Amino acid sequence: MNLSFLPLARLTAWRDRMFNQPPDLDEIWRDVNEKISRFFGGGKKTDKQQTHQFGNTPPPAGNDGGSQPPIPLSAKTMGKSFGMVFGAIILMWLLTGFYIVQEGQQAVVTRFGKFKGADAGGITGAGVNWRLPYPFEAHEVVQVSQLRSVDVGRNRVVQTSSGTNANGTTPSLRDSSMLTQDENIVDVRFVVQYRLKSSSDYIFNNRDPDEAVILAAESAVREVVGKGTMNTVLNEKREAIAGDIVKSIQAQMDAYKTGILISSVNIQNVQPPEQVQAAFDDALKAGQDGDRAKNEGQAYANDVIPRAEGAAARLREEAEGYKARVVSQAEGDASRFKAILPEYQRAPQVMRDRLYTDTMQQIYSNVTKVMVDSKQGSQLLYLPLDKLLQAAAGNDPSAATTAGSAASTPTTSASSNSIPMPSNPANAGRSRDRDAR
């Protein structure tokens, strides 16, 4: 550094100036204008040059040289054409400093590679902007408000271990597969959406920050899933998992100062791996089957119990009926007896005989009779009972009808009908009870 070439010294001085106090745009502009006007010889048309674009004006003949550093005082003879060309070049050069930033973008401006700082206009928004042309300043355009998204856990099959599965013919673990705390494997796929919160951080602090998001997401999801059991991951806490993943990724992004803001994590798919999907489905089905069995049992109960209640009601009602009937019959029989009793007491013998005779008459007139005078002879009497019964059975329908229709005494027939009633239905009722039991 001790070598003291003349240009070297000048350059060093210039560098220091650039370094210590960044040149003001206006100052440079003024400087350039002044130099150009001096270059054109400070002639008659200076005013015009200042208001107008200098390239258009024909420069005057006399000029005493510009003070551009690389061009020392040797251009006197070149005349006005040289000046014109030089001015045009300068103009073009200055024009390259314009740049357009689209809506939703930001431009980060660096001066000699150094970020100008957010306060000093280092970040410019949408619109037409101007910076110092090429060697001095540069800009980089970044998509800021655009929501970027990245899929994590694609169907890519990863190589899981060096030896066993190197050929990849038996794909066994997917990119989205991960272990839970209870050593089960689940597939999780999700989309991370993010945008930038600081374009300068995004540009300057990390090489490939977008890749960093993917890696951070993969790391985060495994951390979160690794802390839960398979059941909690699969069933219960989807939203909670998403929230934890966001937090974890954001913490990493902040730690690396990537300038990235994670806006959301959408979990698309949490499921058991396809190798065990069938078993999981079957377990789900089993739950349904179990419910079905329960429901069928319930259906049976719903069928049986009301029926039983109905039957019980019938029993009870029948018993009520029986009671009422028995009591009524008893009352009827009793009152009949009570009615006849005073008459009997008035003349017992007569009444007895009459009743007896009446009854026997009624009986004998109905039945098939065989009269045997046992005292007349002691010889064996042949009674063809079976024939008699057969004959009686053959005659029975007609006999019954004749007996019914020819019943000349309605009182006796009525009484004969009324008597069987108490015994028969009672028997019937009892037998039904037995059936029901």
Place this chain on the structure above:
Amino acid sequence: MNKMGFAISSALLFLAIGLSCLFVVDQRQFAVVYTLAEIKEVITEPGLNFKLPPPLQSVTFIDNRILTLDSPETRAIQTAEKKNLVVDWLIKWRVKDAKQFIRNNNGADLRTAEGRLGPLVQAALNEEITKRTVKDVLSTDREKIVQGVKERLLDDAKTFGIEVVDVRIKRVDFPASVADSVYSRMVSERKQEANRLRSTGAAEGERIRADADKKREIVLATAYKEAQILKGQGDAKAAAIFGEAFGRDPQFASFYRSLEAYKTTFAKKSDVMVMDPSSDFFKAMKSSGKK
């Protein structure tokens, strides 16, 4: 003309030399200035800088951003309970001391540095994981492992002139061969669960059925009991009524009831009666009216 040509060429020469003396250090870079292949200066601040022209001084740039090193290969690591785990990791690192970095790295190439860093991280991770069980690695001790690896890397990082910003465990999985048995275990667990669900469902269904049957029996029996009580009451009442009525003349009542009973017993033609003429009914038949 001659003079003019000399002026222009000398100007161009000055320009060329001047430009070769200038260099820009980007925000994202360190610049290392070599004087005759010896590191003269490391410029960490971005901006315009000055050096001697090429044969005397040259400059090399090194990325100073945070870089990611993804585990280059995955190798199974044995845990404390002798299970194999495949652990993918990544580290975030950056060049901190460029001079040191270049000296230890034989140049400014980041790739060779990563090539040497990878095995170191892998070794550190292996040591941390071998001490722990699968469950520790998966859930509880993740932070501790990361911390342990970071500490183990501290010295190496210093000699390399780098800073390890972060160590992350990315993927923790069983090797493919083990994964298959994990799957079959999961399947068997599901089967177990399925059978449990089915049988508990069936048991519950059966219980409900049995309960229904029980209820039916109870309902019917209760009803029977009530019915019998009612019938008994009816019978008792009837008996009381009969008793009250027939008790007035028991003899006649018995006679009267007997006659009624005969009537009902012999009511049909098919009833065959073998009669003896000596019975009361035929008294008149024999004695022909006289007493």
